[in-house]
Amino acid sequence: MREPLLEIKNLQKKYPIYGPLGKLFPPKTYHKAVSNMNLKLYEGETYGLVGESGCGKSTTGRSILGLVQPDSGEILYKGKDLTKLSDAEFRPLRRDLQMVFQDTLSSLNPRQRIGQLLEEPMIIQGMGDANERRQKVLDILKMVGLAEDHYFRYPHELSGGQVQRLGIARALIIDPKLIVCDEPVSALDVSIQSQILNMLTSLQKEMNLSLLFISHDIGVVRYISNRIGVMYLGSLVEEAETDELFANTLHPYTQALFASIPDFKKKERKVSLSGELPVYTDEFKGCVFHTRCPHACDKCRECAPELKEVIPGHKVACHLVK
Amino acid sequence: MSKQNTNVSQASAAILQEQKQIRREQFFSNPGMVVGLIIFALIVLSAIFIPMFNGVDPNKMDVINRLKPPSLEHLMGTDEFGRDLLTRVLYGARSSLGVGCSVALLSCLFGTIIGIYASYFKVLDMVLMRICEGLTAIPGVLLAIALMAALGASNTNVIIALTIVYTPSVARVVRSSALVTKGQTFVEAAKVQGASSGRILWKLILPNVISPLTVQASYIFAQAIISEASLSFLGAGIPAPAASWGNILQASKSVLQKAPWTVIFPGAAVILCVLSLNLLGDGLRDYLDPRTAGRKK
Numbered sequence: 001m002r003e004p005l006l007e008i009k010n011l012q013k014k015y016p017i018y019g020p021l022g023k024l025f026p027p028k029t030y031h032k033a034v035s036n037m038n039l040k041l042y043e044g045e046t047y048g049l050v051g052e053s054g055c056g057k058s059t060t061g062r063s064i065l066g067l068v069q070p071d072s073g074e075i076l077y078k079g080k081d082l083t084k085l086s087d088a089e090f091r092p093l094r095r096d097l098q099m100v101f102q103d104t105l106s107s108l109n110p111r112q113r114i115g116q117l118l119e120e121p122m123i124i125q126g127m128g129d130a131n132e133r134r135q136k137v138l139d140i141l142k143m144v145g146l147a148e149d150h151y152f153r154y155p156h157e158l159s160g161g162q163v164q165r166l167g168i169a170r171a172l173i174i175d176p177k178l179i180v181c182d183e184p185v186s187a188l189d190v191s192i193q194s195q196i197l198n199m200l201t202s203l204q205k206e207m208n209l210s211l212l213f214i215s216h217d218i219g220v221v222r223y224i225s226n227r228i229g230v231m232y233l234g235s236l237v238e239e240a241e242t243d244e245l246f247a248n249t250l251h252p253y254t255q256a257l258f259a260s261i262p263d264f265k266k267k268e269r270k271v272s273l274s275g276e277l278p279v280y281t282d283e284f285k286g287c288v289f290h291t292r293c294p295h296a297c298d299k300c301r302e303c304a305p306e307l308k309e310v311i312p313g314h315k316v317a318c319h320l321v322k
Numbered sequence: 323m324s325k326q327n328t329n330v331s332q333a334s335a336a337i338l339q340e341q342k343q344i345r346r347e348q349f350f351s352n353p354g355m356v357v358g359l360i361i362f363a364l365i366v367l368s369a370i371f372i373p374m375f376n377g378v379d380p381n382k383m384d385v386i387n388r389l390k391p392p393s394l395e396h397l398m399g400t401d402e403f404g405r406d407l408l409t410r411v412l413y414g415a416r417s418s419l420g421v422g423c424s425v426a427l428l429s430c431l432f433g434t435i436i437g438i439y440a441s442y443f444k445v446l447d448m449v450l451m452r453i454c455e456g457l458t459a460i461p462g463v464l465l466a467i468a469l470m471a472a473l474g475a476s477n478t479n480v481i482i483a484l485t486i487v488y489t490p491s492v493a494r495v496v497r498s499s500a501l502v503t504k505g506q507t508f509v510e511a512a513k514v515q516g517a518s519s520g521r522i523l524w525k526l527i528l529p530n531v532i533s534p535l536t537v538q539a540s541y542i543f544a545q546a547i548i549s550e551a552s553l554s555f556l557g558a559g560i561p562a563p564a565a566s567w568g569n570i571l572q573a574s575k576s577v578l579q580k581a582p583w584t585v586i587f588p589g590a591a592v593i594l595c596v597l598s599l600n601l602l603g604d605g606l607r608d609y610l611d612p613r614t615a616g617r618k619k
Binding site for chain 2: 065151
């Protein structure tokens with residue numbers, strides 16, 4: 001058994017829901033954005049996390065980097081629980097863990113030139129002297145397909161695709177081991193998407209990176225991931241290697257999700273989901289998906305299924321799958 | 323490596339040149355700011371240099387020639403003690419601008435420190451903002467008069483009193499735009515890189531607060547000149563016989579009908595100065611933001 005690079009154990013994060021008078025009174029109840037999330041990420045792999053908006057995939061990604069403080073659970077990296085580290089203890093580990101943001105332009109300081117922007121992480125991490133850093137910036141610009149004379153440009157002077165390359169360059173510049181990509185291509189048009197995805201995969205091989213790729217776009221995730229985790233209402237409902245998941249889709253939610261991919265050949269859609277994610281409070285009982293599941297039975301409304309390995313490497317949380 | 327660097331420096335020279343060019347065009351495409359800057363510079367330069375060279379004593383009385391209308395000898399006429407009004411207005415500009423400038427700088431300094439820390443630390447925010455609210459609850463001029471009464475009339479005390487009056491408003495402006503900046507993704511990105519809170523505050527948030535701060539500074543500069551004039555007008559400002567725009571106006575109010583020029587000229591000086599500062603501040607706000615600078619080309 002391989003040792004995972006990063007392991008998330010029973011992660012939980014609740015957000016308060018206030019009554020009509022707002023924060024004057026204690027919260028009425030809590031919405032569980034992430035509950036019982038378990039995930040293992042191995043070195044050099046791309047793990048795709050899919051799910052609809054609000055299912056907690058971003059919260060999971062952001063808690064790895066300490067941008068969200070989880071309520072309970074562990075995130076183990078190199079034997080250390082990231083959720084319990086102070087800022088100072090976390091700082092050296094941040095060299096290994098980086099993030100690419102969805103809206104990259106707003107993740108770049110508008111007042112810094114690109115050269116400074118890329119140098120900043122190295123300065124913070126205390127890497128190299130001024131000359132080495134400059135050389136590194138120029139190297140990385142070339143690696144992500146930007147020109148050297150972008151060095152003195154401001155981020156707003158670049159196009160959308162170039163900005164995304166820049167965002168990736170900034171994550172790569174301190175040689176991380178794991179990059180959390182939070183919807184990195186969803187703001188780009190399709191031709192640019194594929195460029196960026198190809199670049200990511202080739203850089204990943206070159207630098208032996210692990211990627212946690214968060215997206216709502218199944219096509220993109222299928223293209224880039226080795227393994228896929230399908231998330232619904234705060235936890236994984238199905239997890240398998242990419243080919244296995246598409247060949248042998250077990251969970252009703254995953255089936256519905258795949259059926260929602262537009263297909264020109266078939267006019268009719270087999271399964272379609274209606275409604276939205278329910279509010280997941282402590283009173284919520286049963287399987288997370290039972291409110292929208294076409295096959296829900298009494299058992300599903302009573303107790304929640306566990307994520308079980310039904311076929312080697314293929315885990316599902318559903319009572320109906322034996 | 324050195325070859326690459328020369329390539330970069332060649333390319334970069336062109337880009338920097340181009341960016342400078344855009345900045346220059348941007349500067350001149352904003353007529354309000356250019357006009358404001360020219361008027362303000364003229365006021366400042368004449369306040370500094372004319373009294374140095376013409377050697378007229380602003381306090382020299384000439385009772386025979388009192389309340390003379392403007393003439394070649396006295397370009398702005400004379401006041402009720404026969405003092406040359408032009409010289410007094412210029413000396414008044416020195417003290418008024420001195421007060422305005424010091425108040426603007428000091429209240430921006432303190433206001434920025436308070437505002438930025440308040441935006442970042444919640445407990446501090448509660449304490450500092452309640453104090454600021456308390457101070458803003460009292461009308462500005464009233465507070466200044468009360469402070470002047472407590473401190474005693476002098477040039478320094480005017481500056482201290484007005485700084486106390488204007489610091490809360492700077493703190494509020496800085497805090498609110500710092501809060502906006504703090505919520506932006508690039509601050510999160512800096513956290514992901516491991517930046518300390520000090521670095522985030524002063525290297526990320528401060529530069530993004532500068533443009534509203536500039537507007538606020540120019541506004542306070544102008545307001546402080548007016549407030550100093552009102553304080554002096556009410557007799558709580560810079561004490562006579564030293565000239566300031568406010569106490570020239572105050573001394574003139576009793577002879578307003580007989581010698582209107584004693585009010586018109588210092589009044590016009592105040593208006594011109596405040597107007598030019600406001601034009602300048604408005605222009606600077608746009609000019610200092612690289613995003614609008616890029617878009618306008």
